[in-house]
Amino acid sequence: MEMTITETLKRISPRSAFAYFDQKxxxxxGPMELKEKIEHNHRDFQLVDVRSPEAYREGHIPGGISIPFEEFLMRSPEFSEDRDNIVYCYSLTxxxxxxxxxxxxxKxxxxxxxxxxxxxxxxxxxxVEK
Known part of the structure; x- marks a missing residue:
């Protein structure tokens, strides 16, 4: 007996959604969790601003370093191998x-x-720092 697409989606969707969001x-x-890490001086991360150098100069998250995406390859030695590299850009989109x-x-x-x-x-x- 063959299931319809709707029946198939209903059957696998919750499991697939859980696996997806668990990994994600x-x-x-989030911003508040990052704020806590910054305020409590956690050293388990490096904050990387991938926006343009101009945007970084206009304002950035405290402690963030500017490594525009276009420069990743030549600046790869600057990334941390033993701490999370937390990356951010302009917006959700x-x-x-x-x-x-x-x-x-x-890598x-x-x-x-x-x-x-x-x-x-x-x-x-x-x-915000400038």
Missing amino acids: LKYEI CQLADRAAHWLAE GYPVKMLIGGFEEWRKAELS
């Missing part, structure tokens, strides 16, 4: 952080991505 949550960090995280993971670096990027950090009214 391991590689993301910006794919630079996704590409950066993918590149870092492919074997530990990586997480800031949910919502710099825009969500600002919306939460968190501190």
Whole structure:
């Protein structure tokens, strides 16, 4: 007996969704969790701003270093091999952080991505360095 597409989706969707979100949550960090890490001086991460140098100069998350995505290959020695490299870009719709995280993971670096990027950090009214 063959199942319809709807029946198949109902059957596998919860399991697939759980597996997807379980993995996804391991590689993301929210603005408030990052704020706590910064305030408590945690040393288990390196914060990487993948936006343009101009955007970085206009304001960035405290402690973040500027490594624009276009410079990843030549600046790869600057990435941490033993701490999470937390990457962020402009906003939720910006794919630079996704590409950066993918590149870092492919090269074997530990990586997480800031949910919502710099825009969500600002919306939460968190501190910004210039």
